[in-house]
Amino acid sequence: MTFSANSLKILLATGLLLVGTAVAAQDSAGAGQEMYNKLCSGCHSATPAAMKGKPVDALVAGMERVKNLSNAAGAAARMQQTVQGLSPAQMKDIASYLNQMN
Known part of the structure; x- marks a missing residue:
């Protein structure tokens, strides 16, 4: 099987994009783990x-x-108070961490 120069460039670019996406997901999960442990794991x-x-x-x-x-009460009120202070990016980081747990 032979590849043209353009095909190889596209293949390389796709590979780099996938690696970059995986690294970003790991960074997000790492930040999420820190926040989860600090804010959520107690409950x-x-x-x-x-x-x-x-x-x-x-x-x-x-x-x-x-x-x-x-009308949050009890545990829901405590969680509401916690998540009120989180940005959408921070909530996504916590979710990414939970998603990667086995």
């Missing part, structure tokens, strides 16, 4: 079985739901 445990491996978007949506509750 959710260090290894929250119900959240491990879930899709990032679903985890962020759950945090957004709690953030926007109108």
